[in-house]
Amino acid sequence: MFTGIVEEVGEVREVVADADVVRLVISGPVVVADTRHGDSIAVNGVCLTAVDVTGTSFAVEMMPETLRRSSLAEVSTGSRVNLERAMSNGQRFGGHIMQGHVDGTESVISHTSGERTAEIRFTLSEGLARYVVEKGSIAVDGVSLTVASVEADSFTVALIPTTLADTNLAARGPGDRVNIEVDVLAKYVERLVSGYLPAAHAQEGGGRS
Structure with a gap:
């Protein structure tokens, strides 16, 4: 779950297509601070799984469904994207209930x-x-x-x-x-x-x- 309160604007560093999967490497020092492999991060409102975390960057992999249903198919190197980590217990709820499932x-x-x-x-x-x-x-x-x-x-x-x-x-x-x-x-x-x-x-x- 997310709240829609963006934590930082990250920058896409790499876009790599491999068969039917597109991998993005995104710079985001704030969200990366406590992110581990498998954690959820909303990228422009799309809930994605961090598959690799290195330094101040993390990587996500997008399947065809994600590419069809969202605008992330259009991002390129240098694109600026809104980032938010999944909600944690006890935090303030400043926005509204969001799933990260783009309609x-x-x-x-x-x-x-x-x-x-x-x-x-x-x-x-x-x-x-x-x-x-x-x-x-x-x-x-x-x-x-x-x-x-x-x-x-x-x-x-x-x-x-x-x-x-x-x-x-x-x-x-x-x-x-x-x-x-x-x-x-x-x-x-x-x-x-x-x-x-x-x-x-x-x-x-x-x-x-």
Whole structure:
């Protein structure tokens, strides 16, 4: 589990493809400090396993499913990525519950900078739209954010100075693709109540002989 409070912005040092696996070596001295082989680290919101830890860097291996479902297939040497270690017992819960399981990707429509803040508007696909509500929680590239406004096919977040300084979102511009994880609580509620909805009963009844 993660909270969406990014601990540092790391840098991709190597990208190596080996058959159907892509290996990333990422510099991240803060998260590496107490990371061991097999520990989970969220990289741009994707929960990955540290397979090698050396000095101030760690390596992860991505399978085809990860590459299909996230924007990590697009990273290259020099890319800056948001990093967060898995939650530990007793720590403060500053963001919201996140699994590191990306639900999809969306693209930046606009990035409007203020004097010290910014607003970023993203596309919103039909499959994710029902989980996104105004003032609700959403994770963008692993950053826990509050939805400032939502339209049928887009949503906007407002970034405070700390978020701009401590994550890679300040550099996101129109066309950039980002990882999205919607609030897992919304997905569980939908699943639990689906059996009680009239449409669900109608479909079940229609399938009986």
